[in-house]
Amino acid sequence: MAETSTTLKHYFVSSAQQFDAAKMGMWLFLVTEVLLFSGMFVAYAVYRVWYPEVFELSSELLDWRLGALNTLVLLASSFTVALSVHFIQRNEKEKVVVLLLLTLLCALAFMVVKYFEYTGKWSHGIFPGAGFAPHGDYAAYYTPYAPQFFSIYFVMTGIHGIHVLVGMGVIAWIVTRAIRGHFSAAYYTPIELTGLYWHLVDIIWIFLFPLLYLI
Template identity: 75%
Template sequence: MSEAVATAEQIHGHDDHPAHLQHHFVTSDQQFEASKMGMWLFLITEILLFSGMFVAYTVYRVWHPEVFQGVSSLLDWRLGGLNTIVLLASSFTVAMSIHFAQKNNQKGLVINLVITLLCACIFLVVKYFEYTGKFSHGIFPGIAYHPHGDYAVYDIPYAGQFFSIYYIMTGIHGFHVLVGIGVFIWITIRAIKGDFTSAYYTPVELTGLYWHLVDIIWIFLFPLLYLI
């Protein structure tokens, strides 16, 4: 039996073995580093996913700059700006939740997780009204793009391509927000039960890393789609 295996067996045999420590890890620090590495690898795949969409946006914008500049005015920058503020606020509160977890402040942890969760819900509610407003005027992606009424003047060639990119990029981003809501609900319930302490708050920090990426992606989407 190797020394490493013997050490691991000795540690796991102790009565003070932490409940959160999985059997294949020797220490909590080792488990945390492995978990963090796994999250970073996942985030890299997410960056690659959105990078492909940003490349598609760039190519189509170079091909049809006047179309993209014209129909982008159909997007309400005020709603986009509101969602930007909401996500920036949520990025701050999730950072504070990690801080309070490190300080063993259960009340501060739960409050900031709840605020983050509410901000995520507000983001999707604003997106819902933004989408339905466009749908009511015939602003759909691709060949389904047929604006009517006061928006009929925007029925120009290649405009559907812009909204295909818009709906795909914001839709996939919105799906990530929805996933984040589910995770935050789970994390908040565990925080209320007192599962997290200064010795163990890995799920809170990993969720924070994921949420920061969601925020950063929107920081790029907002100016590219709404302002430029």
């Protein structure tokens, strides 16, 4: 109980109530995240309905193999985060540190793949906004509204990528706390909430992958 009493705020009746309140607060935050991304998904849907041929042609320039690889990497990281919650609930603290480090590694792999995708596009003159000027093999893809497709691609994957970077920062922070022994089966709220955030980032990508790379 000593551990619990150091983390229980005086305005909560019990650590269970505190945990539930924190978790519901996290879910409310995740709703705002869903709504943030929904604006971009709506922009995608509107332009896709208007110019379906342009979207199908333009998406040929995105490499579905890299997109699929990143999907698997993020799914694996979601799995390791879910396992880390499982093991902290069973008080197996060393495994939690290893699993969180694996998650961090997956996130890093995701960003490395994204780096090669972005620089590959830039080297062919595919930029968001007014800088859009594909050349070489890509010149044939300069159709009207292709710039809109790639602006939507860069903004959606860019804001998603920022979420991955933020997630990496938060995970790195809870790894250091886990190493210092801050968490146990009695108190693991930060791991639980970080896990929820990370799963949402995964879910967003689950939709981005088929919409941008496949169809």
